[in-house]
Amino acid sequence: KNEVEQSPQNLTAQEGEFITINCSYSVGISALHWLQQHPGGGIVSLFMLSSGKKKHGRLIATINIQEKHSSLHITASHPRDSAVYICAVRGATNKLIFGTGTLLAVQP
Amino acid sequence: EPEVTQTPSHQVTQMGQEVILRCVPISNHLYFYWYRQILGQKVEFLVSFYNNEISEKSEIFDDQFSVERPDGSNFTLKIRSTKLEDSAMYFCASSRPGWGYTFGSGTRLTVV
Numbered sequence: 001k002n003e004v005e006q007s008p009q010n011l012t013a014q015e016g017e018f019i020t021i022n023c024s025y026s027v028g029i030s031a032l033h034w035l036q037q038h039p040g041g042g043i044v045s046l047f048m049l050s051s052g053k054k055k056h057g058r059l060i061a062t063i064n065i066q067e068k069h070s071s072l073h074i075t076a077s078h079p080r081d082s083a084v085y086i087c088a089v090r091g092a093t094n095k096l097i098f099g100t101g102t103l104l105a106v107q108p
Numbered sequence: 109e110p111e112v113t114q115t116p117s118h119q120v121t122q123m124g125q126e127v128i129l130r131c132v133p134i135s136n137h138l139y140f141y142w143y144r145q146i147l148g149q150k151v152e153f154l155v156s157f158y159n160n161e162i163s164e165k166s167e168i169f170d171d172q173f174s175v176e177r178p179d180g181s182n183f184t185l186k187i188r189s190t191k192l193e194d195s196a197m198y199f200c201a202s203s204r205p206g207w208g209y210t211f212g213s214g215t216r217l218t219v220v
Contacts, residue, residue: 033208041197041214043151048208086151093164094139094203098151 003027004099006087012105019074021102023087026068033096034061034072035086043086046072077106110134114200114212121190121219129185129215131200137210139203140183142175144168144196145214151199157183190219 004025013019023032034046047054047061049070054061058077063070074081082105088096113132121127133140142154155165155175162175174186183202187194200212 043199043211045208095153095156095164100150
């Protein structure tokens, strides 16, 4: 069983829709990261969370430590949001354990 | 904004050859990492480096792999005798306590 599970694996949305991507983990963590990977392959860090909620522009990330669950929300989605969104957790050491990612396609 | 720089962006090598992947982490970061992503799979941890020594390594990071920080700025990953299954995207990253990671743009290694 994967230590970090994401759902859905694939998501197609219409421009303007509200999007939610979920992440569940089974290990103790010091922080949870949401990352974005574009087709060229580069990885960009979106959020690092250890509790509560963070917002940056149209992106919102929440975490519930007791339930070992995090969500990434995109409001007013746009085709340029199309990418793979990856949840990764950081444990007692500094290494990240990655989920398999959610492939998001936002259609105009 | 500070960046992690990786070179080369693409490398093709013959099976059995040695390759060195290079990275310049962010200057005030203290932790350095190599990750890899085989095509179509999730990103996997290889090794972390702190205070001029390996702090953690995965089962993937066997005797064929080594890391160095030779001059205080560069951080290299060496694969001594490449195998076909080493073909992957290799990401360097750096971090400092309490802050998130910064990833490089990756080196796509193809072993033929």
